[in-house]
Amino acid sequence: MEKDYIKSQGLIGVTARVRRLNDRLMSTGRNVYKALNLDIEPNWHLILLLLEQNKKMAVTEISSTLKFSHPAVIKILKKMQEKDFLIGEKDPKDQRKQLFSLSEKAISLLPEYKEKWKLIEEIQKEYFVSEFLKALEKLESKLEETPIEEKVNEFINKK
Amino acid sequence: MEKDYIKSQGLIGVTARVRRLNDRLMSTGRNVYKALNLDIEPNWHLILLLLEQNKKMAVTEISSTLKFSHPAVIKILKKMQEKDFLIGEKDPKDQRKQLFSLSEKAISLLPEYKEKWKLIEEIQKEYFVSEFLKALEKLESKLEETPIEEKVNEFINKK
DNA sequence: TACATTTGCGTAACTAGTTACATAAAAACA
DNA sequence: TGTTTTTATGTAACTAGTTACGCAAATGTA
Known part of the structure; x- marks a missing residue:
């Protein structure tokens, strides 16, 4: 029951x-x-890992690679900056852009964080068996290709 | 690219x-x-179909069967009541409870709505292939059985 | 070069959920 | 029966995202 x-x-x-x-x-x-005593918030790891690779990125670059809206990214970046994980500076070549990079603090904490994320990922693997990930990926692609709205409109017009 | x-x-x-x-x-x-000219909001269909079967239900009954928090349910019910889809009345046997049931309007609209929902479900079927639903179900059950937190704690204690 | 368009960022308001807290009625119990 | 505990509802504040809108800088074009 x-x-x-x-x-x-x-x-x-x-x-x-x-x-x-x-x-x-x-x-x-x-x-x-x-x-695990990790003093970070959801999605911060995505940005930390992204900036570890790319060093300096502007808001819209981050938002387009993560596929978040730019206001969402701005909110996260602001918080991360307040907690001294990030440094923001104006792009000298383009005064509109703000370039974000990892702070010393972030760089020094990263190895420890990465170890903990690895542990988390290990545990997640027991839950997200490959079938789920594959099915999710398939669904995402399908929705990208032909939005459900399109199919509905097709039906309406046919009628 | x-x-x-x-x-x-x-x-x-x-x-x-x-x-x-x-x-x-x-x-x-x-x-x-x-x-489709359906003048309803997300999740209203869940409540309409539920009340079609159960006639009269209290807030917490609805929230526990849908597994939504009760404040979420209250918000939806309020809106539905404002738009005359639902009737709310005090339970004479228990003055705390408010019993909700479908209005005349809802009952008369339901057949048309159900046809449109059937169409939507038909289209959804092309996206949500059975593998996704099965994998989702498996994941939900697994998370229910042993929350990820538990596994993490196990690991921490082991260490 | 002047003007129109595009791009990048920021803020505000909205959405659909949550948790936390308050209160009144009902139920359990001493 | 009087008191404590539980249950049902309601409200407030929070969360993590979104869209809509405005402004300034950069880019494209006549």
Whole structure:
């Protein structure tokens, strides 16, 4: 007993389930960071690793490579800067751009962080079996190719 | 070129991808509803279908069967009530409870809505191949059984 | 070179969920 | 029966994203 109603309903609740999954992952992310004494917030690792490779990046470069909206990126960068993980400077060649790079603090903490992220990834692997990742990837590509809206419009016009 | 950086990074961005997927599904949901002239908001269908079966339900009954937090449910119910889809009444046997049921309007619109939802589900089926749903279900169950936090704690204690 | 367009950034307001807290009614219990 | 605990609801504040809009700098063009 105590079945999951939404699971039993097929596709009618799939969006809600995906949200539920995200909420759960975010929440465990916070808990795990706390347990491991990692003083960072969600998605910071993406930016730290990106800047480790690319050294200096502007807001829109980051937002387009992560596929986040630029206001989302700005919010994250601001917080990271407040906590001294990042340094921001005006691009001398283009006064509109702000270039972000890792601070000394970030660089010195990174090795320890990377070890902990590796551990987390190891544990995640037990949950995200390859079938899920493959199916997710397939779905993402399909949605990219032909948005659901298009198919619906096709149907409407046919009618 | 123009590859998806996050996809290429394995598990480190999986939470962000799940969120991205949800954002996309929500957005196409709104678009599709508009295109089909369905004047309802996300998740209303879950409640309409639930109340069609169960006639009268209290807030916490709904929230526990949908596995939404009760404040989330209250917000949805309020909006639905404002748009005359629902009727709310005090439970005479328990003055704390408010029982919600479908309005005449909702009942008369439901057949048309259900047809449109069926169409949407038909189109969704082309995207959410069974592998995705199975993998999602497996992941949900696994997270339910042993939360990731537990595994992390195990590791910490072992060390 | 002057003007129009595009690009990059920033802020504001919105969205769909959450947790935390408050209160009143009901239920359990001494 | 009087008191404590639990349950149901409601509200407030937070979260992590989005779109919409405005402005200034850079770029393209007549």
